[in-house]
Amino acid sequence: MNDDFDSDTGDDDLFSDDINHDVPFHHAGTLMELNDNKAGMADLDKEKISRIIEEASKGSKFYDHKKKQQERIDAKIADLLRKKKAITEEQLKNASAKVGQIVRNLEKSRDLSRTFVHVDMDAFYAAVEMRDDPSLRDKPMAVGGPGMLATSNYLARRFGVRAAMPGFIGQKLCPDLIIVPPNFEKYRAVNAIFSEVFAKYDPNYSAMSLDEAYLDITEFLRLDQNVRKPSDLSHAEEVVSDLREEIFLATQLTASAGIAPNTLLAKVCSDINKPNGQFYLRPERPVVAEFVEKLSVRKACGIGKVTEQMLNALGITTCAEMFEQRALLSLLFSEISALSFLRVSMGLGSTFMGDSDAPAKSVSNERTFKATSDADFLRDQCRRLCEELSEDLVRKQLQAKSVTIKLKTDTFDVKTRVRNLPEATWNADVLCRHVVPMLESEMAPKRAFRLMGVRASNLCEKSANQQSTLDAILKQPSGTERLCPVCSTSLAKLSLALVNAHLDRCLSGSQQDDVQCPICSGFFRRPEIEHHAATCEGAATSTTPSVKSAPIRKRGAAREDGFVPRDECQRKPKKQLTLSAFFDQRKSES
DNA sequence: GATACTGAG
């Protein structure tokens, strides 16, 4: 075991200047200039920040919930420490031997041959808003609403204003804080622009969100023949500097980047010289070892607030300490967790690109509202969530075999209930018929909810085969009226949800005579529903969103339990095609 | 298999 990971690291200061290459740009008077005013007159220190936050939240239901949550974590930690106490020398010795073997294997698998870059836009949403409204540039601002902030600019961060903080608390920390509502379409458009830059450096880049991506530039470096001025910078640093410059020229926004031999390290590195900087970690084992040694475990992607607390309780703060305790950790945590801790502490990370086109495993839709126990309101909310989810499923050409309802009480306690469906579906009515009973069994006169959500999982994709038939349908001249391919009823005036409901029912060959109107929940005979629904919908959309009372649901005959006719979405490869064709049509119209 | 928990952005 003398080949332990940290056994041969030198004493050189590997963070000295010749290794830590910070490469800022020097655009005169651009965004994001932190007037580095010293012991900030306006700045708030940590004490003051937490005091204000504390005062703003004390006594609230949210605060109480957080407290209870923390108590559960403390109990878990106490458990962990008890478990640790019970471990014998003998067990530790055995574990140590086992882990030693794993360490050797991991070490053998270490690959320093590839160059990964993690690119992360600086204060992304806020930077876009500042770019487009110069009056915001020298002011503390955040993007979001009074209830929640998505991010803040760097000036606001000095006051402690951060992402995932409610806006009203942000304003207590910083009375001059300007809160701008988000423009997601804009961020998507900006993302599309700099994504083209990513693609030039790695056509296989992997986007993690609208503002960050991993690139493997190994290949690019091999092919890059650009002649550059002599400099202290490595080839990789030059290239990444170019990349960031290109992003800036294309968007007027700055990005930060980390360059390292794997994605885990690249991500950590992108944070080091943020904003508008980059950090290069040389692909040499001792350099990586030294780097990781001092690294706080919290910096590793996957180790969050809770795990950090647990590790801290074991006396582990840095990755070096985590490596020292590897045998103990293998006894206290699951195999998966222990292995991931070990990899982090050795500075090992992924050296290949994640599947960016991996199929989705779930699709969900949830909404927070004013806490209520009103049954009609909740059922109505539930139905809307199902309808919206259904549209999403159709758009993505996915059907669900399981559906989950999520409820959050006014005290912030969350409950989820799943139900497996007899047949995969994307039909809003079907989803709804399964979800509503789950909702009802959780409702109690006393209990008020502040959030409801519906999730589709166990997804199956509609086949490409079906997709092609759909294309044929779409080729119809745009002037022609859209008819239901099964019953030939005109569908021109119906909304996406209604067309969905109609087609699904028609295509399923359902024998059911009663059809429930998705708007008013009333039941109608098949030939009448389309006309009714069109008018009903017109009325509904013109009224305020918070319609308290939908008409009472009358239920004719049998089948309370949301039973789905067996052939609802079975068979009919061809007809399903038709269905999706319709939706694509509608989508391109709107 | 169902539900809760953790983490990310």
Place this chain on the structure above:
DNA sequence: CTCTCTCAGTATC
């Protein structure tokens, strides 16, 4: 007044 939303993976029973 006012503490998000979506998705993935893991833990626990």
